[in-house]
Amino acid sequence: MTKPLISVEALAKRYPKRGGGETTVFEDIWLPIHPGEFVCLIGHSGCGKTTILNVLAGLDRPTDGAVIVDGREISGPSLDRAVIFQGHSLLPWMTALENVAFAVSSRHPEWSREKVREHCRFYLNLVHLSGAEDKKPSELSGGMKQRVGIARALAIEPKMLLMDEPFSALDALTRGSLQDEVRRICTETRQTVFMITHDIDEAMLLADRIVLMTNGPQAKIAEVVENTLPPDRRPATMHKHPNYYPLRNHLLDFLVTRSKTFAQDIAGKPYDPRKVPVVRPVPAEALAAV
Amino acid sequence: MTASLTLRAGLLSLLIFAAFVGAWHVATLPTVGAAAGDVDPEYAALVSGAAAQGAKSAFPTPMDVAATIWGHLKDPFYVRGANDQGVGIQLAYSLGRVLLGYAIAAAVAIPLGFLIGMSPLLHRALDPFIQILKPISPLAWMPLALYTIKDSNISAIFVIFICSLWPMLINTAFGVASVRKEWLNVAATLEVGGLRKAFRVILPAAAPTIMTGMRISIGIAWLVIVAAEMLVGGTGIGYFVWNEWNNLSIGNIITAILLIGLVGMALDLALARAARLVAYVE
Known part of the structure; x- marks a missing residue:
């Protein structure tokens, strides 16, 4: 296995509880992410998913543990780790192009104005926003705003893309087409991505590995599920693949029951947070054939 | 609809203004046959004889004020000494x-x-x-x-x-x-x-x-x-x-x-x- 691009090590977040003591949101989170990999973290609200992403982005600090990049602990935000936020978080007084240009000129302060604009147009084109460059975010639809956010993150050509439920505010149709595009772009550019979601289908479409987190407080990583769907999967057709339902049922089963009962399930059994089980859900007949 | 609202509002504004000026005009009409004589001479000296005798109100009529305004607007930038400037x-x-x-x-x-x-x-x-x-x-x-x-x-x-x-x-x-x-x-x-x-x-x-x-x-x-x-x-x-x-x-x-x-x-x-x-x- 290649050296991980980024490595989450023994991460924990605790808050002081009212009236003394501490609440542990999550603890002992170990997660290596390899170059070119699309990793999805699934869990219920309150398990600290967003906190983990913010720590990876450098916007939040963990109580314990560290995030290691290139053998060094990260100390703050970096242009190497671009974030696509849950809300589009575009600057409303700038046009679509200016929003992207603001990011690009942060990355390349030495670039000429024309070069920056050229670069921005390329990425706006990539997310099919040609023609909307000079519109303000308030003049764009929800899906278009999120596209600008994606273009802004991609345009700085980060080593890693962090996405915090980027499609959750969109309607189903827009979400589907945008997910498809993100998958295409990320596969073509071999972009390393860490994404948070609570949408199973989204994770199955986009992720190579799906990390399952138990419910908080004291949330942990229960297991890592490898995506058994073929790499050329599309949102419209992937449910016809024989592996679709075994994978989906496994994830759903985890979210519905096992995410709650995980602590009891592993009671008395060995649990190594650094080596959580890796699961490859396939149809029963395929298993029998092996 | 908006145009007609603007028009109606404008008309109402004019009406209110006309009513105000009308009331002002009536209030400052010279009072005919006001009792002369019982006027404090000092006050008479101050506000000019006609006003003191009640023949004319000390408060100017709308037309007086309009004339005064016109006078100021005609020549707003004159300087006639420190205490008399436009x-x-x-x-x-x-x-x-x-x-x-x-x-x-x-x-x-x-x-x-x-x-x-x-x-x-x-x-x-x-x-x-x-x-x-x-x-x-x-x-x-x-x-x-x-x-x-x-x-x-x-x-x-x-x-x-x-x-x-x-x-x-x-x-x-x-x-x-x-x-x-x-x-x-x-x-x-x-x-x-x-x-x-x-x-x-x-x-x-x-x-x-x-x-x-x-x-x-x-x-x-x-x-x-x-x-x-x-x-x-x-x-x-x-x-x-x-x-x-x-x-x-x-x-x-x-x-x-x-x-x-x-x-x-x-x-x-x-x-x-x-x-x-x-x-x-x-």
């Missing part, structure tokens, strides 16, 4: 003081408000001073200003400065402190440096709030200049009003009142325009 010149003096005091206040309040908004420590430390100084009537500073500055003109400008300061300072600090966290996060993840963040993210985000403060300030400054000039005297529209009161020239006073209102409206409109330039839709 109303345009007086207004220019007042505007000059207001704009100068206001500009200095903006130059202090906006950077300082920025720092207060950025630093919770500075906010806490300066808050007691601001809370105590803010409710003080700006005119209360006048004696202190006259004593220390020893110049009535600069004292008036100082009073304008002090009254314009607070709304701009408080709004800037508030606007800067309440910039949305996600916009700051964007700047942070893009590793945007301090000055660039201040000018490209925080300032545009806070600009509408800052402009609201600036608009409140110019309104207060224009209110205060009249009172300040009544106190310090010499020049300015406030002094003009007071001088005409001493001359008991009600027509001139009414002219000045109208012009004060018009200039105040123009100042407010100018800042509303400027506010529209920096507004954004979230």
Whole structure:
């Protein structure tokens, strides 16, 4: 296995509880992410998913543990780790192009104005926003705003893309087409991505590995599920693949029951947070054939 | 529909104006057969014989005032000695003081408000001073200003400065402190440096709030200049009003009142325009 691009090590977040003591949101989170990999973290609200992403982005600090990049602990935000936020978080007084240009000129302060604009147009084109460059975010639809956010993150050509439920505010149709595009772009550019979601289908479409987190407080990583769907999967057709339902049922089963009962399930059994089980859900007949 | 609403509103405005002028006209009609003789001779000397005898009201009729206004507008910039200058010149003096005091206040309040908004420590430390100084009537500073500055003109400008300061300072600090966290996060993840963040993210985000403060300030400054000039005297529209009161020239006073209102409206409109330039839709 290649050296991980980024490595989450023994991460924990605790808050002081009212009236003394501490609440542990999550603890002992170990997660290596390899170059070119699309990793999805699934869990219920309150398990600290967003906190983990913010720590990876450098916007939040963990109580314990560290995030290691290139053998060094990260100390703050970096242009190497671009974030696509849950809300589009575009600057409303700038046009679509200016929003992207603001990011690009942060990355390349030495670039000429024309070069920056050229670069921005390329990425706006990539997310099919040609023609909307000079519109303000308030003049764009929800899906278009999120596209600008994606273009802004991609345009700085980060080593890693962090996405915090980027499609959750969109309607189903827009979400589907945008997910498809993100998958295409990320596969073509071999972009390393860490994404948070609570949408199973989204994770199955986009992720190579799906990390399952138990419910908080004291949330942990229960297991890592490898995506058994073929790499050329599309949102419209992937449910016809024989592996679709075994994978989906496994994830759903985890979210519905096992995410709650995980602590009891592993009671008395060995649990190594650094080596959580890796699961490859396939149809029963395929298993029998092996 | 909107056009007809505008039209109807305009008609109603005219009607209200006509009713007001009509009532004024009736109230100032010469009273026929008023008992003469029981008039205090001193009062008669003051307001001219006809008015004292009740034949003519001391308060001018609408037509008198219209004539007076026309007289001022025909020749607004004459200078006939220190105490007799055109109303345009007086207004220019007042505007000059207001704009100068206001500009200095903006130059202090906006950077300082920025720092207060950025630093919770500075906010806490300066808050007691601001809370105590803010409710003080700006005119209360006048004696202190006259004593220390020893110049009535600069004292008036100082009073304008002090009254314009607070709304701009408080709004800037508030606007800067309440910039949305996600916009700051964007700047942070893009590793945007301090000055660039201040000018490209925080300032545009806070600009509408800052402009609201600036608009409140110019309104207060224009209110205060009249009172300040009544106190310090010499020049300015406030002094003009007071001088005409001493001359008991009600027509001139009414002219000045109208012009004060018009200039105040123009100042407010100018800042509303400027506010529209920096507004954004979230």
